[in-house]
Amino acid sequence: MAASGPKYVQIKDDLAAALATGTYPPDSKLPSETELAGRYGVTRMTVRRAVEGLVVDGLVSRRHGAGTFVLAQAEMSRPLNRVTSFTEDMRAQGYEVETRIVSREEVTPPGDVRSALRLDESALTVRLERVRLVNGEPVAIQRSWVPLGRCPGLARDDLVDGSLYVTFKSVYGIQIKNARQQITATAADQQQANLLRLPLRSPLLEVRRTTLDHNNSPIEVAETWTLPDIPLTIELNN
């Protein structure tokens, strides 16, 4: 079991690992909460919080009076319920992720980005354009704008672990909290087609996101174009 953080997170991670390795196959029943509580040496409340996380992540489903059941997982997908990093998402599903930086420049952002970031006209941003590769194949293009004032070293320093969000947290102490996303479909232009090795005008999933820190202050505008093979998933629990 993992060795850091609250117990319920450790237990959740441990169960998630067990699910990933097939200890509990799809449609099978998890041990009861009482059973798990005994096994992990915690109270049932703590186990419940762990399982709650698995439910939110769409890994299991509870049925009152019957039990907790393992859900079959989609091939490759990205959860939309929480703010996540592309790298983490894919690695959590056991894929090998590479990132190629296409360009990194200090630029005056376009007007819509500037207003989303609540910057004045003279403010500079770092524009970062990356291509994501999963198992060696390009699957997504990401273009991010980050206010230079918030992350002065971003224009030159390497990203920690290849991830912008990890860099935010570990270098700048910025915790991502909320986000607003707009999702639509587009046809690949020539540059996108080249980067993703697709025919011109192939359909792409476009996500435009404004990310906010814990003070609800905007920290990033990101546009992502993804191959249709990697759908977004969202689990709604009323």
Next chain:
Amino acid sequence: MAASGPKYVQIKDDLAAALATGTYPPDSKLPSETELAGRYGVTRMTVRRAVEGLVVDGLVSRRHGAGTFVLAQAEMSRPLNRVTSFTEDMRAQGYEVETRIVSREEVTPPGDVRSALRLDESALTVRLERVRLVNGEPVAIQRSWVPLGRCPGLARDDLVDGSLYVTFKSVYGIQIKNARQQITATAADQQQANLLRLPLRSPLLEVRRTTLDHNNSPIEVAETWTLPDIPLTIELNN
């Protein structure tokens, strides 16, 4: 305070009402959890579950060590934290919605639909194909499969208020609870292009949804293809 359901739901509703009426204005601090627990005559754990719901709905934000604060509400976007119908979504934004039924048949569903609905090979479904028009223009195609066993009259009776979900509730007593959606991009095939009056291979936003009732029993598989002009907007609150 509301008079039904678990206490934490009643407390959440009560607090939500207080927020809506301005008892706690934006940026103000809620009473501490200990204080609220005393006021409602419950333990702090119960208050925490109530407040948790407000956080998920994007009404308040917690800051460890500081307090729980009221968030200003976004004007336009509707949080996608509940399962909604296309009709409701669009009408809520002031658009006029029309629905044209393209076909309604009793069919043996394709394999993927059958397994999502957990049906056996002989089971029949009602396949309903509709085109949605907003302000007179076709903007979306919806194709739904519903197990015939659950809704025997669906193959012939009119939909209540033109809405499948209203029909579920009022005719069959089925309360929609959870849903799982996969979002991706596709290129319009010939039939879709005709129905939506688009060039062949235009990009479309595709949403595939499995809807579950209160027992987490699947009640509908729906595929929706929407024009890129109508993006999905999603607000995430960690």
Next chain:
DNA sequence: GAGTGGTCTAGACCACACG
């Protein structure tokens, strides 16, 4: 240091599913 939210315990009773 005082006050707040974050985690956890060790019980209890209830509502529901299933054989």
Next chain:
DNA sequence: GTGTGGTCTAGACCACTCT
């Protein structure tokens, strides 16, 4: 009836923020 998840109590200690 038995076992399961759903709710709730009455405490406790910790981590964090603010002054």
